[in-house]
Amino acid sequence: MTATSSESTGIPAPRTTEDAAPRTAWFQAVPFFLVHAAPLAALVVTVTWTDWVLCGVLYAVRMFAITGGYHRYFSHRSYKTGRVPQFLMAVVGTTAVQKGPLWWAGHHRIHHRFTDVDGDVHSPRDGFWWSHVGWILSTKYKATDVDSIKDFAAFPELRLVDRFHLVGPLALAAACFLIGGWGGLVIGFCLSTVLLWHATFFVNSLAHVLGRRRYATPDTSRNSLFIALVTGGEGWHNNHHYLPASVRQGLAWWEFDPTWYTLRALAALGIVRDLRLPPARLLEQARVRDGAFDIGMFRAYWERAARLAGDRIADLSARPVAVSVEVADALADTATAAPADAADAVALERSALTGLIARALESADQLAVSTRRSRKGATPVVRDADPADPVVE
Ligand SMILES: [Zn+2]
Numbered sequence: 513m514t515a516t517s518s519e520s521t522g523i524p525a526p527r528t529t530e531d532a533a534p535r536t537a538w539f540q541a542v543p544f545f546l547v548h549a550a551p552l553a554a555l556v557v558t559v560t561w562t563d564w565v566l567c568g569v570l571y572a573v574r575m576f577a578i579t580g581g582y583h584r585y586f587s588h589r590s591y592k593t594g595r596v597p598q599f600l601m602a603v604v605g606t607t608a609v610q611k612g613p614l615w616w617a618g619h620h621r622i623h624h625r626f627t628d629v630d631g632d633v634h635s636p637r638d639g640f641w642w643s644h645v646g647w648i649l650s651t652k653y654k655a656t657d658v659d660s661i662k663d664f665a666a667f668p669e670l671r672l673v674d675r676f677h678l679v680g681p682l683a684l685a686a687a688c689f690l691i692g693g694w695g696g697l698v699i700g701f702c703l704s705t706v707l708l709w710h711a712t713f714f715v716n717s718l719a720h721v722l723g724r725r726r727y728a729t730p731d732t733s734r735n736s737l738f739i740a741l742v743t744g745g746e747g748w749h750n751n752h753h754y755l756p757a758s759v760r761q762g763l764a765w766w767e768f769d770p771t772w773y774t775l776r777a778l779a780a781l782g783i784v785r786d787l788r789l790p791p792a793r794l795l796e797q798a799r800v801r802d803g804a805f806d807i808g809m810f811r812a813y814w815e816r817a818a819r820l821a822g823d824r825i826a827d828l829s830a831r832p833v834a835v836s837v838e839v840a841d842a843l844a845d846t847a848t849a850a851p852a853d854a855a856d857a858v859a860l861e862r863s864a865l866t867g868l869i870a871r872a873l874e875s876a877d878q879l880a881v882s883t884r885r886s887r888k889g890a891t892p893v894v895r896d897a898d899p900a901d902p903v904v905e
């Protein structure tokens with residue numbers, strides 16, 4: 513949400529009381545829990561193999577609509593397609609019951625902009641439940657953040673699909689009932705929907721907790737085969753945070769990514785085009801030894817904090833200040849606290865990393881205040897530094 517960031521700089525603003533304790537819209541969440549309970553009805557209604565096939569097919573097709581459509585197309589524009597396939601993808605996407613394409617992609621873009629720092633809509637630093645499902649059920653993110661998705665919001669038909677996003681799921685539920693009766697509804701529709709939800713939500717929760725890291729990204733994203741298996745290739749989340757515009761997320765041949773295979777087939781059929789792939793040099797750059805932890809994450813985090821802090825100072829000060837002594841000190845403290853031992857690092861990782869940005873921004877704020885004061889009198893103590901290399905001794 514742009515409400516959580518400074519209008520002019522895009523830097524996350526300090527948390528407010530509302531941010532700290534967003535409310536869950538329990539009453540509006542009732543249908544969500546009912547769909548979870550519905551498959552239990554299979555104990556009393558007749559379920560045929562057709563219903564199980566329906567369940568499997570609806571899982572696979574709707575998963576692709578989310579991964580290939582909502583995620584890789586609407587959120588990241590990692591390939592191109594015509595207006596009609598774009599519309600169809602949006603409509604099929606709504607049947608996955610994850611709201612409209614503009615709502616979904618708008619919030620996802622915010623996640624990439626503020627990953628694991630204030631402003632992230634679903635960072636696991638706010639707790640597993642929050643990142644998994646809490647943020648969806650909260651009152652905080654109900655509205656579509658049109659500012660983040662202006663490009664697609666320009667299409668009136670997409671705005672319509674986004675607004676009436678419940679029409680698709682209701683029509684699909686009715687169709688399942690017509691095909692398989694109660695069995696079709698509770699297994700074909702409800703069970704596949706529940707599985708689809710949690711597999712997708714794993715990408716927001718587990719993919720920032722579980723797995724290994726290949727690239728030094730300034731966030732906690734990880735690569736996980738398990739999540740790739742259940743989401744059709746979205747488990748290579750560290751790859752994805754490193755190269756968000758890449759249509760392909762499984763970068764090694766063995767990194768199972770059926771969404772990419774399907775998009776390649778659709779490209780061969782001429783339905784989609786211009787699949788974006790990363791240049792070879794980027795694949796080796798920022799690469800760290802595959803593992804659960806990398807010291808590069810500290811460094812990348814550190815640099816990002818310095819950049820944010822430098823931006824904030826530059827924004828608030830009329831002088832071209834990059835990194836102040838105070839900010840550099842705060843950053844250096846954290847950096848020297850970086851543990852050498854990998855096991856300690858894993859334990860310290862969460863608190864150290866999340867505390868880092870907060871401290872840097874806090875220092876930047878303090879400096880901004882003293883800069884304003886000192887403009888009237890003495891010159892503030894500042895040194896110029898390259899924001900990309902914030903080491904100031
Ligand atoms: Zn992520």
Ligand SMILES: [Zn+2]
Nearest residue numbers: 587620624756
């Ligand atoms: Zn993404």
